[in-house]
Amino acid sequence: MFPGLLLPRCSPSQGARRKWKVVENAEKAGLLPCLPNSGFKRADFHPQLLLHWPRKLTNRELREAGLERHRLEEAQYISSWPRRGLRVGEGQQPLEFRPVPLPSGEEGEYVLALKQELRGAMRQLPYFIRPAVPKRDVERYSDKYQMSGPIDNAIDWNPDWRRLPRELKIRVRKLQKERITILLPKRPPKTTEDKEETIQKLETLEKKEEEVTSEEDEEKEEEEEKEEEEEEEYDEEEHEEETDYIMSYFDNGEDFGGDSDDNMDEAIY
Amino acid sequence: MTQAEIKLCSLLLQEHFGEIVEKIGVHLIRTGSQPLRVIAHDTGTSLDQVKKALCVLIQHNLVSYQVHKRGVVEYEAQCSRVLRMLRYPRYIYTTKTLYSDTGELIVEELLLNGKLTMSAVVKKVADRLTETMEDGKTMDYAEVSNTFVRLADTHFVQRCPSVPTTENSDPGPPPPAPTLVINEKDMYLVPKLSLIGKGKRRRSSDEDAAGEPKAKRPKHTTDNKEPIPDDGIYWQVNLDRFHQHFRDQAIVSAVANRMDQTSSEIVRTMLRMSEITTSSSAPFTQPLSSNEIFRSLPVGYNISKQVLDQYLTLLADDPLEFVGKSGDSGGGMYVINLHKALASLATATLESVVQERFGSRCARIFRLVLQKKHLEQKQVEDFAMIPAKEAKDMLYKMLSENFMSLQEIPKTPDHAPSRTFYLYTVNILSAARMLLHRCYKSIANLIERRQFETKENKRLLEKSQRVEAIIASMQATGAEEAQLQEIEEMITAPERQQLETLKRNVNKLDASEIQVDETIFLLESYIECTMKRQ
Numbered sequence: 001m002f003p004g005l006l007l008p009r010c011s012p013s014q015g016a017r018r019k020w021k022v023v024e025n026a027e028k029a030g031l032l033p034c035l036p037n038s039g040f041k042r043a044d045f046h047p048q049l050l051l052h053w054p055r056k057l058t059n060r061e062l063r064e065a066g067l068e069r070h071r072l073e074e075a076q077y078i079s080s081w082p083r084r085g086l087r088v089g090e091g092q093q094p095l096e097f098r099p100v101p102l103p104s105g106e107e108g109e110y111v112l113a114l115k116q117e118l119r120g121a122m123r124q125l126p127y128f129i130r131p132a133v134p135k136r137d138v139e140r141y142s143d144k145y146q147m148s149g150p151i152d153n154a155i156d157w158n159p160d161w162r163r164l165p166r167e168l169k170i171r172v173r174k175l176q177k178e179r180i181t182i183l184l185p186k187r188p189p190k191t192t193e194d195k196e197e198t199i200q201k202l203e204t205l206e207k208k209e210e211e212v213t214s215e216e217d218e219e220k221e222e223e224e225e226k227e228e229e230e231e232e233e234y235d236e237e238e239h240e241e242e243t244d245y246i247m248s249y250f251d252n253g254e255d256f257g258g259d260s261d262d263n264m265d266e267a268i269y
Numbered sequence: 270m271t272q273a274e275i276k277l278c279s280l281l282l283q284e285h286f287g288e289i290v291e292k293i294g295v296h297l298i299r300t301g302s303q304p305l306r307v308i309a310h311d312t313g314t315s316l317d318q319v320k321k322a323l324c325v326l327i328q329h330n331l332v333s334y335q336v337h338k339r340g341v342v343e344y345e346a347q348c349s350r351v352l353r354m355l356r357y358p359r360y361i362y363t364t365k366t367l368y369s370d371t372g373e374l375i376v377e378e379l380l381l382n383g384k385l386t387m388s389a390v391v392k393k394v395a396d397r398l399t400e401t402m403e404d405g406k407t408m409d410y411a412e413v414s415n416t417f418v419r420l421a422d423t424h425f426v427q428r429c430p431s432v433p434t435t436e437n438s439d440p441g442p443p444p445p446a447p448t449l450v451i452n453e454k455d456m457y458l459v460p461k462l463s464l465i466g467k468g469k470r471r472r473s474s475d476e477d478a479a480g481e482p483k484a485k486r487p488k489h490t491t492d493n494k495e496p497i498p499d500d501g502i503y504w505q506v507n508l509d510r511f512h513q514h515f516r517d518q519a520i521v522s523a524v525a526n527r528m529d530q531t532s533s534e535i536v537r538t539m540l541r542m543s544e545i546t547t548s549s550s551a552p553f554t555q556p557l558s559s560n561e562i563f564r565s566l567p568v569g570y571n572i573s574k575q576v577l578d579q580y581l582t583l584l585a586d587d588p589l590e591f592v593g594k595s596g597d598s599g600g601g602m603y604v605i606n607l608h609k610a611l612a613s614l615a616t617a618t619l620e621s622v623v624q625e626r627f628g629s630r631c632a633r634i635f636r637l638v639l640q641k642k643h644l645e646q647k648q649v650e651d652f653a654m655i656p657a658k659e660a661k662d663m664l665y666k667m668l669s670e671n672f673m674s675l676q677e678i679p680k681t682p683d684h685a686p687s688r689t690f691y692l693y694t695v696n697i698l699s700a701a702r703m704l705l706h707r708c709y710k711s712i713a714n715l716i717e718r719r720q721f722e723t724k725e726n727k728r729l730l731e732k733s734q735r736v737e738a739i740i741a742s743m744q745a746t747g748a749e750e751a752q753l754q755e756i757e758e759m760i761t762a763p764e765r766q767q768l769e770t771l772k773r774n775v776n777k778l779d780a781s782e783i784q785v786d787e788t789i790f791l792l793e794s795y796i797e798c799t800m801k802r803q
Contacts, residue, residue, distance in 0.1 A: 100625055102780045107362070112779050115358040118381070122285045125381060127325045129287045129318075159324050162432050162501070165334055165342045167305055168320045168327075 126156035270298055270348045273709040278351040280716045285354060286325060289314065293322040297332060297346035304341050329383035330429075330505060353508055355712065355786045360511050364425065371416040374398065376425070376506055384429050384503040387417060387460065418459050424510045424545070427456045429503040460502055513549045516794055517541075520610045523617075524584075524591060531572065532580050536592065538565050539605055550801055552608045558599025574600075589613050608798050615701050615795035618788060622704060623672055630655055631663045635672065635695065643676060643692040664693060671703045698799055705792040712785050719778040726771050733768055736760055 102108070122128060161169055270278075278298055283291040296312050297303065303311075309319045323344060326332035332346045357380050365373035374394045379385060385393075391413045398408040420426045430451035517540045525533035542565055543554035563577055572580075581603055584592040590609050596602035616639065624632035634653050638644050644652070650660045667673045678690040723730070736759050743753060760768075 097625060097628060102777065102784060108780060108783075111358045111362050111783055112776060114361055115779055115783065116775075118357055118361075118377075119284065121381060127286055127290075127328070127383075129289045129321055129325065131288055159328055160501070160503070163503075164324065164327060165336075167342060168324055170317055170320050 271706060271709070273706055273713065274348055274352065275299060277709050277713045277716075278348055280713055280720075281351060281354045284716070284720075286322075289318050290322045290325055293319055294326055294331065294346055294351065297326075297344060298348045298351070302335070302343040302345035304343050308344070352709075352789075355782065356790070358783065359515075359786070360506065360508070363511060363514060364420075368416055368420065371398065371413055372420060375413070375417055375420060379426060379504060379506045384505045386500065386503055387414075390504065391417060421457050421459050421504075424457055424507055426504050427507040428458070429505050431501055431503070509549050512790070512794065513544070515790060516607070516611065517544075519614055519791065520591065520605070520607075523610070523614060527587070527589065528583070531570070532584055534567065534570060535562065535577065535580055536584070536605065538562055538567065539592075539603065541565075543605070550798065552798075552802065553593070553604040553606045556595045556602040556604050559601045559603065560599050562603070563600075608802065611791075611795045611798050612697070614791050616697055618791055619672070619695075619697065619700055619704065623667065626670075627663065627666060630659065631667060634660065634663055635667065638673065638693050639695050639697075643694045645690060645692055649693065668693070672700050674699070698796065701792050701796055705789060705796065708785050708789045708792070712782055712789075715778050715782050715785070719775055722771060722774055722778075726767065729764060729767060730771075732764075733760060 275295060275298055279291055279295045282294045286294075292312050292314060293308060296308060300311070305316070305319065305323070308323075309316045312319070314322075323332060326346070327334065327344075330347075331350050332344050334342050334344050336342050360380065361373055361377050364376040368375075371394065374397055375390055378390055378393050378397075391410050394413050395408040395410055398413075399406070402408065417426070428451060517537070520540065521533050521537045524536045539554065539557055539562060542557055542561065547554045559574075559578055559581060562581070563574055566572070566577075578601065581592070581594075581601060585594040585603065590606055591613070593604050593606050594601060595604050620632060620636060620639075623635045630653075634649060634655065637649065637653050641648075641652070646661065646664060649655075649664060650657050653660060655663075664673065668675065673693050673695055676692040676694050677684070678692060679685075680688045680690070736756060740753060740756055743756065
């Protein structure tokens, strides 16, 4: 490209420190633009590179020549840099033979669309288990009343428990302690049983309270569950979430003030 | 399980079931059968999460359990079953070609949910079909049930092993896990149900009219309180039958490519006749007489008996040996050599890979060595008529990629290289295994690249989804053209370009995955049948 400028005045080994005469001449002649001065060592130009500007340079060659690629790009010594958008066979090791085209046509497209649809559908099914939302730093009052995510790691779908090993069944603990404390005062007025029976029932309830605080013990759990289930059926209608209020009426005030950003005409009380 | 297979399983599980299931599944595949507590301890996840993940995996037939002594239940994962998840679209498409939309949806529901009872399947499919039909029309349960029965009769769906009904009143504690049994005869037996009903269209008004206030948490048994008639009888997709079908398809298309349409139809008829009588791993089908074949040819084909006999003789004489003659009674008894057919298909795959990767001259050398079994380098040059330097280069290239192997035959006891014969040979089984391993790696790469591309453009994808949702809602409420235009312009032209490129790339990657899976199927079938033979 610059045939008359081949011979440098100093030897290549000293090129790191001295400016090549070739470059100086070229810059003065206006053939090479002046490079920005910020720390770029013009003297690092390897003479051979000047011969090969039209060729695309690879990273290795430049590294050996000790240049910084981006500066060269900035100064537009290198016009097109095959960084991204490499097509098949254009990398460091070019492929000798290109790959055969993929099957197209009705069948291919249908199966493709089906595959993408299945992928999307599987993410929506209850079998897709998302990692639990990390707990916020402070326990908030509204957490108790907001149904975010499955309760206590229970499963969203109902497998047939008869077919699965018993140990896999996750027992849902519905805030048992509070339930028991509410049950106790209400029991005497409701039941018209004898004193002995009430005492017996209180004893079993006490025992249950103890069991709740102890570790998981499979056999006791079964008895507990049976009794729980009985009481569950009895109490479920009245003690759903230990409140008398309908869930959907609850508003924890997070939406307050965030809705009407546009109309400032209406006064917000 | 090789590292490549485990990586691929991990990617598939993560894509379809999430990270927790992936962690548990990969751990089980790596370490074999383990009890519950050990899994929780080793993976560092909480016991509840492990239970959830195991429930999902067992439901989808990816993990099985076994009760060992002292009541310990151990769980084991099946790696090959996880890899089948790649093939789900192909199964569904095949059912569509055989049993149209109803069958397609039945198989899709069964694959997505692992196992279901027949009534559940029928209900879901009827609802889905009703959605797609015009207003006012609904899908009848009876039609769906009929398709289901047909699928069961042709063995495409089968019953899952069920809990045995214990007659003895066992006073002791029930076992920690049920041992599921299935009777061979009952596997395709459809229970006598009278499912009467029509599909329900999911209307928004129906959901509001649920009636009761939301405070009432719905009980576990949902709306219908009546007992399900086929409770406990679960159905799953019979993957082996599908594989048999794919294999038959491959053989028929190979014959069509090699000879002509008529001979492929004859082979297809023979395969269809032996579908149920021959087990999927048999080396050849039951012998069929020429008269039987003539009677069972499809109605459209009116070729005379002599022409059929000629075709059969031609097929039997073919060097590929797909069809063999096993006797002369009944006009000639013919069998299809399934194992030989699979071997030819695998060999053809190998040849095509060599051709596409190294060029047609290499392919010529490869086919030559395949034919002659063992060849010296000099002989290769002579037979292939390729100059010595090129031939040497190509042989070494193929050797380095493990398509070929070297057999040393020493002339002297000290194995001196100058006095040893070096013969090039192709061991099809090991080359097939090597290629299969490469296929697993390439699918893993394809999936990772697709995930990377999607992740890079996540922001843009979300924005475009939001814009689409806005446009859809505005169209529903009836907006003007100008407003819609304005909303559409929220996505600028370069962004649109980017989206186009992304969509094209993702489609290409997906199509490549499907293509590689077909190769995997052929190679796996070949390896399986060869291992069984040995």
